Amino acid sequence: MRLSRETSSEDEVSPRICPSSLDVDYKVVVGYALTPKKKKSFMQPKLEGLARNKGILFVAIDLSRPLADQGPFNVVLHKISGKEWFKIIEDYQRKHPEVAVVDPPDAIEHLHDRQSMLQDVADLNMHDCSATVGVPKQLVIREDSQSIPREVAEAGLCLPLVAKPLVVDGTSKSHELFLAYDQSSLVELEPPLVLQEFVNHGGILFKVYVIGDFVKVVRRFSLPNISRRELSKLTGVFPFPRVSSAASSAEDADLDPGVAELPPRPLLERLAKELRHRLGLQLFNIDLIREQVNRDMYFVIDINYFPGYGKLPGYEHMFTDFLLSASKSKEKTGTMGNKFKLCMQY
Incomplete structure (x- = not known):
């Protein structure tokens, strides 16, 4: 040696x-x-x-x-x-x-834009499964914050709206999320960004980890439901924390069975397989929520490349x-x- x-x-x-x-x-x-x-x-x-x-x-x-x-x-x-x-x-x-x-770098680059990443989900045909998978209604704002209220109205988006930076570049800023409750406060947001309609989902998010053919799902705490009554009283734009940390795990929490129930396994496996094919990626996770009213409706709200597998029990195997x-x-x-x-x- x-x-x-x-x-x-x-x-x-x-x-x-x-x-x-x-x-x-x-x-x-x-x-x-x-x-x-x-x-x-x-x-x-x-x-x-x-x-x-x-x-x-x-x-x-x-x-x-x-x-x-x-x-x-x-x-x-x-x-x-x-x-x-x-x-x-x-x-x-x-x-x-x-x-x-x-x-492949070109495939990774595809996930650096939140508009293009979710378009792959919107193009999926998952309607013959036990449930439907889609994306929340959304709007891309590339510049001019003063035009946001008008563009939101023209697009027919309903408040509240989740605001996310358009570009995902690994910096902490690219993961800053905001919740906008009223139309006039939208001018406080900073483009370029993506606006998504907030979907009541019982305060639980499912993180679906994909490692090649392996698929593992865990529960994370998320934002609580917002009632019409609450919405009528709330104004402004507020930041909210990321829900991907291990501290936000809901695996051992005492949850209502209807909220805690995991998405059907066949649905997750097909979703992961379809996205692997469309994205050309092997390592990613999917942030998935289930609509509170229509429990057969799921929404993909984000896709992350090479996520924090170290937080996932048994990732080593x-x-x-x-x-x-x-x-x-x-x-x-x-x-x-x-x-x-x-x-x-x-």
Whole structure:
């Protein structure tokens, strides 16, 4: 084992994989490029330990070095923003078709616009299922906040309205949500944004996690119902917190059975499969609500790429099985051996 002084962009030892006839037998080598925040939440010791037991080795990609000089990899897992990185990963995809890149940059880019992301849901034909899936009535405002009341009236949207930034770029600002109760207060909102009609849904949101073929749903607390009487008294625009945090989990709460009941499993599996196909993505979650009055009507209100799987119980087993499957689907005879050793350089 050769040793030299090299540090990665994350100030840690950067392993280089070298074909070898030694005893370390890894079926799959996964190169990962994640933000520090994502790495901390996702790369848990339990995940890495289970991966090793299944013959999967995680290797941090050094962003300060050419990607072509690293590896070889069976799978490249990434969540890094920016045109420069996307160009690097697209070039790598072209030159290494035998490697499973999760996920394609152009497909990820599709989820950075809330208008385009939900259009894929609106185009789905889910009416022959046990329930109907759609999107709330919505309107895109790209500029001129003074025109919002007029455009809302012309579009026939009903108050209250949920306001979300149009662009999803991973910043905290892109997740700032507001609830607008009256027409005159709409001018306080800052375009570009998406306005969605608020749907009473019993204060519970279903987060549907998708990892390839695996689908897992959990409950999260959300905004409570708003009655007509309450709406007549409320005015203004108010911020409200994200409901994706583990602290908002409703899994162990004492809920009314009618509210707590999970969506039908066949519906979730078909929805996930259809969106995987349309989006061209393997890793995402769907924020789903059930209409309070018509319990056979569900609405997708957001789709998030490579969400916080670390908050999902048992994600380690699903993710490692997914990586094995992704690698197997890309296997080509003679592209890579299964025997590797870590040649540490530092």
